[in-house]
Amino acid sequence: MDLQLVKIKNPNSLNLILGQSHFIKTVEDLHETLVNCIPGIKFGLAFAEASGPCLIRYSGTDQKLTDLSIENMKTLSCGHSFIIFLKDSFPINVLPRIKEIPEVVHIFCATANPVEVIITETKLGRGIMGVIDGGKSQGIENEKDVKKRKEFLREIGYKL
Numbered sequence: 001m002d003l004q005l006v007k008i009k010n011p012n013s014l015n016l017i018l019g020q021s022h023f024i025k026t027v028e029d030l031h032e033t034l035v036n037c038i039p040g041i042k043f044g045l046a047f048a049e050a051s052g053p054c055l056i057r058y059s060g061t062d063q064k065l066t067d068l069s070i071e072n073m074k075t076l077s078c079g080h081s082f083i084i085f086l087k088d089s090f091p092i093n094v095l096p097r098i099k100e101i102p103e104v105v106h107i108f109c110a111t112a113n114p115v116e117v118i119i120t121e122t123k124l125g126r127g128i129m130g131v132i133d134g135g136k137s138q139g140i141e142n143e144k145d146v147k148k149r150k151e152f153l154r155e156i157g158y159k160l
């Protein structure tokens with residue numbers, strides 16, 4: 001067994017969702033779910049098939065995001081995994097619906113932070129063991145931090 005650390009390429013700090021699924025129709029179901037959640041959504045997605053021809057399947061509404069998802073999936077090359085890059089939208093707007101897709105098994109992360117993926121490779125293939133999503137905790141928030149957090153959530157429209 002060989003452990004590897006793969007960095008997700010995300011030059012514009014876009015929001016991304018990394019997950020695991022189990023069936024070839026994942027690409028179509030993810031695409032349909034995303035466009036039904038947010039009309040006009042900009043995204044690209046790629047899914048690594050784990051059997052048969054083991055192809056990287058892809059779709060999207062933005063070619064640059066689709067190309068970025070394919071590039072990252074080539075690097076990951078872990079069967080039954082998928083990656084979605086979002087532009088001008090947030091995972092919080094689509095995650096509940098993505099989790100309802102019957103073939104979605106697991107969400108590893110949903111973030112705009114730097115992401116490193118811990119990969120295991122055996123004779124059978126490659127799999128995602130886990131992710132490193134951003135930095136290590138630096139302390140506990142104080143009253144000023146709480147106020148700043150609450151102001152930010154209202155500024156971006158997530159709280160009244």
